[in-house]
Amino acid sequence: MNHNITGPPVEEEFKNKARVLIIFVFMLLGILLFRLFVMQIIRGSYYEGLSQNNRLRIIDIPAPRGKILDRNGIVLADTRPAYNVMVMPEDISSASDISLRLSFMLNRPRSEIEDAIRQAKSKPYDPLSIAKDISFDQVAKIEVQIFNLPGVSIETMPEREYLFQDLASHAVGFIGEISKGQLEENSEEDYGPGDIIGKSGIELACEDTLKGTKGVRIFEVDARGRRVKVLNERAAVEGTDVKLTIDEGLQSIAAKGLSDKAGAVVAMVPNTGEVLVLESSPGFDPTIFTSSMTPEQWKQVMGNPMHPLENRAMRGVYPPGSIMKVVTALAAFNAGILNPDGKIYCPGYYTLGHTVFRCWQARGHGQVDLVTAITQSCDVYFYTLGRALGIDGIAAYAFMLGLGTKTGIVLGDDSPGLMPTKLWKRQRYGQPWHPGEDVIAAIGQGFILVTPLQIAKAMSAVVNGGKVFTPKLLEEGQSVLERNLNIPKSRLDYIKEGLKGAVENDRGTAQSIKDPLFSIGGKTGTAQVARGYTSKLSDESDIPYKYRDHAWIFGFSPVEKPEIVVVALVEHGGHGGAVAGPIVRDVIKGYYLQKEAVREQIRQNYR
Amino acid sequence: MSRYAKITDNLDWGILITTILIICIGLLSVYSSTSGTGSTIFIKQLTWISIGTFFLIIFFVVDYRTFMYSAWPIYGLTVLALVLVFIMGREISGARRWIAFGPFRMQPSELAKIFVIIWMAYWGEKRRHIQLYGFRELIFPAAIVLIPVALILAEPDLGTAGIVSFIALAMFLLLGIRRSTILSLGALCAAVMPFLWFLLKDYQRKRIFTFLDPSRDPLGSGYHAIQSKIAVGSGGLIGKGFLHGTQTQLKFLPEHHTDFIFSVVAEEWGFIGSAVILFLYLLLITRIITVGLKAKDRFGALLCFGIASYFTFHVFINMAMASGIFPVVGVPLPFISYGGSFMVINLICIGLVLNVAWRRFIF
Numbered sequence: 001m002n003h004n005i006t007g008p009p010v011e012e013e014f015k016n017k018a019r020v021l022i023i024f025v026f027m028l029l030g031i032l033l034f035r036l037f038v039m040q041i042i043r044g045s046y047y048e049g050l051s052q053n054n055r056l057r058i059i060d061i062p063a064p065r066g067k068i069l070d071r072n073g074i075v076l077a078d079t080r081p082a083y084n085v086m087v088m089p090e091d092i093s094s095a096s097d098i099s100l101r102l103s104f105m106l107n108r109p110r111s112e113i114e115d116a117i118r119q120a121k122s123k124p125y126d127p128l129s130i131a132k133d134i135s136f137d138q139v140a141k142i143e144v145q146i147f148n149l150p151g152v153s154i155e156t157m158p159e160r161e162y163l164f165q166d167l168a169s170h171a172v173g174f175i176g177e178i179s180k181g182q183l184e185e186n187s188e189e190d191y192g193p194g195d196i197i198g199k200s201g202i203e204l205a206c207e208d209t210l211k212g213t214k215g216v217r218i219f220e221v222d223a224r225g226r227r228v229k230v231l232n233e234r235a236a237v238e239g240t241d242v243k244l245t246i247d248e249g250l251q252s253i254a255a256k257g258l259s260d261k262a263g264a265v266v267a268m269v270p271n272t273g274e275v276l277v278l279e280s281s282p283g284f285d286p287t288i289f290t291s292s293m294t295p296e297q298w299k300q301v302m303g304n305p306m307h308p309l310e311n312r313a314m315r316g317v318y319p320p321g322s323i324m325k326v327v328t329a330l331a332a333f334n335a336g337i338l339n340p341d342g343k344i345y346c347p348g349y350y351t352l353g354h355t356v357f358r359c360w361q362a363r364g365h366g367q368v369d370l371v372t373a374i375t376q377s378c379d380v381y382f383y384t385l386g387r388a389l390g391i392d393g394i395a396a397y398a399f400m401l402g403l404g405t406k407t408g409i410v411l412g413d414d415s416p417g418l419m420p421t422k423l424w425k426r427q428r429y430g431q432p433w434h435p436g437e438d439v440i441a442a443i444g445q446g447f448i449l450v451t452p453l454q455i456a457k458a459m460s461a462v463v464n465g466g467k468v469f470t471p472k473l474l475e476e477g478q479s480v481l482e483r484n485l486n487i488p489k490s491r492l493d494y495i496k497e498g499l500k501g502a503v504e505n506d507r508g509t510a511q512s513i514k515d516p517l518f519s520i521g522g523k524t525g526t527a528q529v530a531r532g533y534t535s536k537l538s539d540e541s542d543i544p545y546k547y548r549d550h551a552w553i554f555g556f557s558p559v560e561k562p563e564i565v566v567v568a569l570v571e572h573g574g575h576g577g578a579v580a581g582p583i584v585r586d587v588i589k590g591y592y593l594q595k596e597a598v599r600e601q602i603r604q605n606y607r
Numbered sequence: 608m609s610r611y612a613k614i615t616d617n618l619d620w621g622i623l624i625t626t627i628l629i630i631c632i633g634l635l636s637v638y639s640s641t642s643g644t645g646s647t648i649f650i651k652q653l654t655w656i657s658i659g660t661f662f663l664i665i666f667f668v669v670d671y672r673t674f675m676y677s678a679w680p681i682y683g684l685t686v687l688a689l690v691l692v693f694i695m696g697r698e699i700s701g702a703r704r705w706i707a708f709g710p711f712r713m714q715p716s717e718l719a720k721i722f723v724i725i726w727m728a729y730w731g732e733k734r735r736h737i738q739l740y741g742f743r744e745l746i747f748p749a750a751i752v753l754i755p756v757a758l759i760l761a762e763p764d765l766g767t768a769g770i771v772s773f774i775a776l777a778m779f780l781l782l783g784i785r786r787s788t789i790l791s792l793g794a795l796c797a798a799v800m801p802f803l804w805f806l807l808k809d810y811q812r813k814r815i816f817t818f819l820d821p822s823r824d825p826l827g828s829g830y831h832a833i834q835s836k837i838a839v840g841s842g843g844l845i846g847k848g849f850l851h852g853t854q855t856q857l858k859f860l861p862e863h864h865t866d867f868i869f870s871v872v873a874e875e876w877g878f879i880g881s882a883v884i885l886f887l888y889l890l891l892i893t894r895i896i897t898v899g900l901k902a903k904d905r906f907g908a909l910l911c912f913g914i915a916s917y918f919t920f921h922v923f924i925n926m927a928m929a930s931g932i933f934p935v936v937g938v939p940l941p942f943i944s945y946g947g948s949f950m951v952i953n954l955i956c957i958g959l960v961l962n963v964a965w966r967r968f969i970f
Binding site: 011018024025026029046 | 893904
């Protein structure tokens with residue numbers, strides 16, 4: 001095709017313009033060449049001087065983390081100054097000489113220090129930490145000699161201190177050096193390699209509040225690497241404190257009660273959802289993650305068969321056992337199929353087709369109404385309700401109480417547990433639901449799995465008349481009311497009477513939390529670990545530890561207007577309340593004693 | 608058949624080899640500026656060069672006139688991408704410039720540069736009967752160019768908006784504008800200039816202030832300028848040697864693998880190295896202009912001139928900024944600075960120039 005019909009040939013048309021363009025390019029690049037000539041050749045030594053003699057060192061100043069406090073202002077996690085020995089590898093003239101001197105002062109093998117310095121030579125301008133958190137004596141020894149130690153300095157670094165060691169360690173969490181993954185996740189924020197960041201618990205959940213703002217210090221150093229002066233400094237801003245709803249005193253009581261047993265205790269204020277106790281046992285000392293952990297410490301934590309890092313209070317899942325009966329009863333009320341005064345006959349077993357389901361009381365409870373059924377924990381009564389409700393009827397109400405879903409607690413990594421439905425079983429196993437499974441679901445066995453925190457949330461909602469609150473761990477912010485089930489007072493009275501009877505009645509199953517001074521209601525539960533094992537052996541202590549059932553118990557007080565709900569779970573704690581009961585009772589007593597102490601204090605202040 | 612047999616004979620080796628040389632220098636500099644940090648930027652840059660080479664081949668193989676015929680769709684696509692930035696863009700330090708496609712992030716404003724060149728060249732070909740543009744002839748093409756410029760300004764990305772306007776301006780001048788029109792437009796610009804000041808964001812004003820007097824804010828926005836000047840100046844005649852630039856290795860210079868990479872080169876390779884790079888750019892740009900002059904149609908010629916001015920502006924502004932004679936704006940150095948979209952666009956430009964050069968032998 002001919003392209004030059006209408007215009008002159010391209011070359012002719014643009015010849016002059018292209019020449020102008022080329023001249024323009026020459027001009028601009030010429031300006032650059034001239035500028036570079038001036039800077040690099042004529043003024044080169046001036047800039048050389050700036051870069052050589054006035055060497056600047058830029059050091060990040062880590063911000064002290066905010067404190068973590070309990071509801072009464074008791075400090076759980078604090079920040080204290082620690083002294084670290086730092087080395088600027090570029091400024092070390094003789095690694096062997098420096099490491100020899102330091103090895104005496106720090107009481108550490110010379111080769112170790114020397115290797116560290118030599119390795120760091122590849123990044124000569126990054127300050128290297130040789131020893132962390134050294135003693136005052138060591139600080140003094142080094143400071144005296146600092147002029148013979150060019151390139152060495154002592155930096156004050158904020159260090160996390162967990163004042164109660166393993167108390168509430170799962171709720172408080174721990175911190176550590178930022179990982180590669182976390183660094184990428186937070187790439188738009190002010191994190192650098194080696195920075196400290198929250199790894200679990202509140203330390204992680206409230207990282208943004210706690211971390212504060214890093215500062216910067218710019219030094220001028222001489223040719224030997226000694227600091228001449230601070231040129232500029234922007235101070236670090238301390239992080240903001242976080243106040244928890246946790247009560248250190250009650251938490252201690254719970255921890256003491258569990259002592260070395262694996263288990264969890266949760267206490268909640270039923271009318272606000274505030275979590276007073278979030279205890280998981282065994283605990284761990286979060287401090288070991290902060291300072292350099294020895295391999296033995298690591299092994300002790302990670303290799304422990306009891307998994308101390310696991311937060312059983314919200315991540316451990318267990319069948320709810322008989323505590324579920326409260327849910328079943330309310331579900332039956334709600335479905336309109338329960339006449340609380342009507343009696344059901346318990347012969348000690350329940351038959352469905354060819355299958356026989358036993359009541360825990362082999363000789364039977366006789367004629368039982370709702371209150372008696374709860375008080376004496378009659379299985380047959382609830383088998384009957386469960387069969388009538390069906391699993392979907394039970395599950396629908398359980399979901400509304402917050403069972404089988406994440407609780408919404410700020411820590412965020414709690415387990416949802418499991419509340420089965422017919423649909424779930426078909427999707428999961430491709431099998432239809434068996435009527436027998438309705439029956440055992442009604443007493444909290446089978447597929448159902450819940451966390452102690454879920455039970456605390458659900459039972460708080462039950463005893464406060466149906467208000468389901470999200471567990472609240474931070475003092476700041478309003479309580480979150482998820483829904484109100486508006487349990488009519490008439491129905492609630494039956495449930496409460498049953499729960500009160502379980503504690504106070506001579507035939508009640510939760511007598512282990514009884515206290516003559518306080519009005520307490522509650523319910524025990526047994527989460528079966530190995531089905532069938534228990535029935536064959538009569539004496540619990542004959543059963544091997546790992547096959548023993550988990551013991552649940554929940555208590556609330558006072559029965560009329562509940563102020564506290566406590567849930568305890570002891571892994572492999574056998575039946576009911578023998579082990580778990582006293583813990584719940586002690587926490588409730590502790591609650592009243594503290595209240596009394598506060599009242600006393602107020603009284604004295606006004607006198 | 609036979610006309611495609613001689614790909615190698617008619618290929619413009621000068622442009623290709625110069626480009627490869629500059630890219631190699633760039634890779635060395637990116638390696639040096641990120642060494643010891645354990646960063647994967649060097650590998651990423653290699654990946655982007657491979658992706659860019661793939662696009663170069665596409666833009667070389669497809670007859671360049673195809674882009675002339677699709678100038679409008681390409682233009683529409685660019686504007687759409689720029690609008691998308693506002694809808695789904697990621698905001699980083701006050702500016703919304705990026706959109707993400709899975710793991711890749713892209714800067715649509717980079718696309719705008721090349722598509723403005725294509726559209727202007729298309730317009731020059733379509734209206735080849737216009738010998739000198741007056742006001743009336745300028746209104747429509749100027750409006751077309753101003754739409755993407757306005758969108759980029761709103762991101763805000765002052766540097767790129769400036770570059771796109773400069774390219775358009777250069778191309779209008781190449782097309783030919785009446786002297787009287789030039790004079791009156793120049794006067795108008797001078798009158799409007801003070802008002803533009805109020806449109807600038809705070810940080811942009813601050814940059815201009817600190818350009819005039821870097822010591823105003825030695826730790827803030829003047830920091831770049833001071834440290835970059837020390838880096839460049841202290842390079843001296845032969846430089847401090849590869850990986851031995853104290854300024855850059857000390858991490859005094861933030862962004863030294865992107866906008867301030869020239870400081871790394873100048874510090875480590877000295878005046879000799881800087882001069883070599885300047886020479887390579889000069890070679891590349893003048894060669895591109897020559898290719899344009901020899902093109903068989905107006906579209907091809909204007910394409911090359913546009914690309915030549917694009918590279919010129921980038922090289923000049925970037926190096927001038929690094930050596931302290933231009934305010935700090937985000938304008939990277941072609942083929943040397945780290946940056947995915949930027950590398951790809953530059954290689955596409957080279958593909959287009961090779962395309963124009965190669966097809967002048969085909970009739």
